[in-house]
Amino acid sequence: MTLTFEDFPPGHFGTFGPRRVTREEILAFAAEFDPQPMHLDEEAAKRSMLKGLSASGWHLCSIMMRMMFDGYIGRTASLGSPGVNELRWLAPLRPGDDLTLDIDVAEARVSRSRPETGIVTFKGVVRNAAGQVLCEMVSPIIVQRRANIAAEQAG
Amino acid sequence: MRFFEDIEIGQRRELGSFTFTADLIKKFAAQFDPQRFHLDEEEGRKSLFGGLAASGWHVGSVCMKLLVAEGQRQAKEALARGEKIAIWGPSPGFRELRWIKPVLAGDTISFASEIESLRSSDSRPEWGILQARNTGTNQRGELVFSLLATAFVPRRNARS
Numbered sequence: 001m002t003l004t005f006e007d008f009p010p011g012h013f014g015t016f017g018p019r020r021v022t023r024e025e026i027l028a029f030a031a032e033f034d035p036q037p038m039h040l041d042e043e044a045a046k047r048s049m050l051k052g053l054s055a056s057g058w059h060l061c062s063i064m065m066r067m068m069f070d071g072y073i074g075r076t077a078s079l080g081s082p083g084v085n086e087l088r089w090l091a092p093l094r095p096g097d098d099l100t101l102d103i104d105v106a107e108a109r110v111s112r113s114r115p116e117t118g119i120v121t122f123k124g125v126v127r128n129a130a131g132q133v134l135c136e137m138v139s140p141i142i143v144q145r146r147a148n149i150a151a152e153q154a155g
Numbered sequence: 156m157r158f159f160e161d162i163e164i165g166q167r168r169e170l171g172s173f174t175f176t177a178d179l180i181k182k183f184a185a186q187f188d189p190q191r192f193h194l195d196e197e198e199g200r201k202s203l204f205g206g207l208a209a210s211g212w213h214v215g216s217v218c219m220k221l222l223v224a225e226g227q228r229q230a231k232e233a234l235a236r237g238e239k240i241a242i243w244g245p246s247p248g249f250r251e252l253r254w255i256k257p258v259l260a261g262d263t264i265s266f267a268s269e270i271e272s273l274r275s276s277d278s279r280p281e282w283g284i285l286q287a288r289n290t291g292t293n294q295r296g297e298l299v300f301s302l303l304a305t306a307f308v309p310r311r312n313a314r315s
Contacts, residue, residue, distance in 0.1 A: 033216040035223055038245065049244045049282075049307065057246060058216040062187040065212050069189060078190065079203050081211060081254065084302075088248035142203075 003076040004146040005118030008105045013122070016071035016101040018129070021055065021063060023095035029059040054092030060135050061087065064126055067101045077144035079117060084139040091134045098129040106138060116148040157229060158241040158311040159283030162270055170221040170266040170289075175209045177260040183213040196260070204257035211254040214264070214300050218289050221266045244282060244307030252302040256293070264291040264299060271303065282307045 030039035034056035037044030045053040055063075093099070107121040119140050126135040177196070184193035188210035192202035199207035230240045258264060272286040285308055291300035 029216075033220045035220075035227075037242070048242075054245075056216075056219070057248075058212070058219050062183075062210075062212045062216065065210070066187045066189075073190065080190075080192070080208075083211075083254050084249070084252035086248070086250050087252070089246060092245075 001075070002149060003072060003143075004149055005108065005110070005120065005143045006146050007076075008108050008118075008120040008143065010105045010108055013103040013105050014071060016067050016103065018098040018100055019063060019067055020098050021093060021095070023053070026053065026055040026059065026093075026095055029062070030056050033058055050092045052092070053095060055094075057089045057135075060089065060093050060126065061137070063099065064101060064124060064135065064137065067099065067126075068103070068122075068124065071101065071103070073141070076141075077149055079142040079144065081139055081141045084137060085121070087135070087137045087139075089135055091128075091132050093128070093134055099134070100127050100129075101125070102127070107140075110145070111142070114142075115145075117142050117144055119143075157308075158239075159273070159275075159285070159308045160311045161241075162273060162283075162285060162308065164270050164273060167267060167269040168225055170218070170225045170268060172263050172265040173217045173221060174263045175213070175217075175258050175260065177207055180207055180209045180213065180260055183216075184210050188212055199259070204259065206257070206259040208257040208259055209262075211252075211300075214254065214258050214291060215252065215302070217264070218266050218291060218300065218302075222268060222289065225268075239311070241309050241311075244309065246304060246306045249302045249304045254300060256297055256299040258291075258293070258299055262299075263294045265293075266291050266300075268304075276307065279307070281310055283310055284308070 038048035039056050042053050102125045104123045106123045111117045120143050121140040124137045191198035193210045196207045233240050268287045268289045271288050274284050276282045276284050287304050293299050
């Protein structure tokens with residue numbers, strides 16, 4: 001069953017994961033997109049503000065995207081996202097950690113310019129296995145309304 | 156990389172450009188964002204994007220890639236001049252990320268970074284904190300990506 005705008009009332013939506021993140025993944029992403037020593041080199045990372053090897057923040061964001069996809073976006077009539085209001089990296093993602101994603105619907109409203117769609121603003125919180133918050137994000141997506149999907153299927 | 160003292164509001168750095176090929180778009184999407192319009196040309200054409208579109212997280216990650224490469228070029232130049240190298244700290248986050256227009260297969264995006272604010276860190280006196288507006292512009296001169304990033308930057312005379 002495809003999820004539509006009506007399936008996202010404000011409040012807690014769901015908890016997703018756990019998702020294990022390996023050292024190999026962290027090094028591979030960093031080598032391609034963020035080759036700073038704190039993401040690539042154990043010794044340099046120990047001397048950094050983060051005091052040990054940690055994943056690129058963009059890697060964490062990308063993993064969060066995949067967890068959202070696997071959790072609900074993959075079966076949502078989503079038309080994409082216009083952006084991210086705010087994203088905070090609060091603690092480092094270490095090799096071998098297990099991530100859990102909590103999703104709340106912060107706001108859901110029908111689009112004024114395209115009333116066959118709605119704008120659902122999610123708040124996502126990623127925690128590690130110890131329950132420490134690593135990352136918080138507030139981001140809207142555009143979702144089709146149920147009547148619009150029904151009309152498409154009928155048409 | 157530069158030290159906090161060398162940075163001024165309004166300074167702009169061109170970070171270079173990156174071409175998002177269909178193969179690269181699909182490879183990133185398969186791993187991190189397998190929505191149909193990021194994986195398949197036909198699905199992309201049917202979507203709001205009007206073609207195979209890069210994941211927004213791919214665009215952001217490439218911006219980071221070019222920021223790091225520019226920092227490494229600056230470090231090499233500083234080293235060649237016999238100067239001390241500034242190693243930047245981690246970022247506490249960003250605001251106002253906008254995926255303004257889709258990045259479609261074959262688009263070449265030029266990225267730039269402009270300093271918007273500077274302040275000292277209360278809790279970490281050896282560091283300064285900057286905000287930079289990082290942007291991406293396509294080959295037609297259209298702004299496609301923008302975000303306001305925050306980063307810790309070392310002060311020149313801090314003990315390391």
